[in-house]
Amino acid sequence: MxxxxxxxxxxxxxxxxxxxxxxxxxxxxxxxxxxxxxxxxxxxxxxxxxxxxxxxxxxxxxxxxxxxxxxxxxxxxxxxxxxxxxxxxxxxxxxxxxxxxxxxxxxxxxxxxxxxxxxxxxxxxxxxxxxxxxGFYVEPDEYYLPIPYHLVEVNGKVDDWADFAKDQGISYKILKYFNPWLRQTDLKNRIGKSYYIKIPEPPYNLTHEQLILMQNGISN
Incomplete structure (x- = not known):
């Protein structure tokens, strides 16, 4: 940018x-x-x-x-x-x-x-x-990995972001992790503005704890 x-x-x-x-x-x-x-x-x-x-x-x-x-x-x-x-x-x-x-x-x-x-x-x-x-020694496998995602366009009302997240196969917590600019549990969007919501790609659509482990290159 x-x-x-x-x-x-x-x-x-x-x-x-x-x-x-x-x-x-x-x-x-x-x-x-x-x-x-x-x-x-x-x-x-x-x-x-x-x-x-x-x-x-x-x-x-x-x-x-x-x-x-x-x-x-x-x-x-x-x-x-x-x-x-x-x-x-x-x-x-x-x-x-x-x-x-x-x-x-x-x-x-x-x-x-x-x-x-x-x-x-x-x-x-x-x-x-x-x-x-x-004095900072960081091994290559200790860096956070980029997490792939795709964008979902929303140009209308969203009654409940938790329901939206469920429909996308993720939790509300993960939705907010990727989209912290959403500040309420719903979206009125009376003017029909287009918003683009980040949705992590599988297998990154995990729990928050699993996501942090994945970012650090650790798998179970």
């Missing part, structure tokens, strides 16, 4: 320091891998309401993050400032630049968290790309 939008691929490490690649909720109610606030998410075409919160949708939230980063780059023309603005906000960085008559992130006096931000991204890049240099 980053390559598709011509965003430097190293920005994937921004998501690592923002959320640890988990669908977490911050004390300020930022949500998801990319930690979008509700207003910002809507500004970048993510649906956020009672039934659907696309901040939890990894592909759509990543696309929104790419658009956000590109918009910041149009403003600053410098990727270090783009990264800093993701933490401090574009208005906040712009105000500091004007106050300090600075054009470089490295010449600016910023808040402590923002001052560490770019360096944390760089540190993550170094660790992930050279893990053994930093």
């Amino acid at each position: 980053l390559e598709k939008y011509d965003v430097p691929v190293d920005f994937k490490y921004l998501a690592v320091i923002e959320s640890g690649l988990s669908n977490v909720v911050s004390p300020s109610d930022a949500v998801g891998f990319w930690q979008f606030l509700k207003g910002t998410a809507k500004d970048f075409d993510l649906e956020v309401d009672r039934e659907v919160d696309e901040r939890y949708h990894i592909e759509k939230s990543t696309e929104a993050a790419c658009k956000y980063l590109l918009k910041s780059y149009e403003k600053y023309g410098n990727w270090a400032l783009v990264a800093a603005s993701y933490n401090a906000g574009t208005n906040g960085i712009q105000r500091l630049m004007e106050q300090q008559q600075a054009r470089s992130y490295y010449d600016m006096l910023v808040a402590e968290e923002t001052s560490r931000y770019v360096y944390r991204i760089l540190a993550m890049k170094l660790i992930f790309e050279n893990p053994e240099d930093y």
Whole structure:
């Protein structure tokens, strides 16, 4: 996705320091891998309401993050400032630049968290790309395996996602594991919008515990 939008691929490490690649909720109610606030998410075409919160949708939230980063780059023309603005906000960085008559992130006096931000991204890049240099030894069979899935289009009402899951041969728990952006047990969908639901392929349509074992390359 980053390559598709011509965003430097190293920005994937921004998501690592923002959320640890988990669908977490911050004390300020930022949500998801990319930690979008509700207003910002809507500004970048993510649906956020009672039934659907696309901040939890990894592909759509990543696309929104790419658009956000590109918009910041149009403003600053410098990727270090783009990264800093993701933490401090574009208005906040712009105000500091004007106050300090600075054009470089490295010449600016910023808040402590923002001052560490770019360096944390760089540190993550170094660790992930050279893990053994930093004491991390991961065997090939210890990596999570990608889980194949197919998409099922839903363009109408869903009375009960548990019934939907059963019809697809999976549990409700597995449905939510693959589609955490579904926030309720039903879907009104009054406008008939199309949603695409991830359904894992056999033999991955297992219990959650079996799924975790399968991800780790362990079979019974």
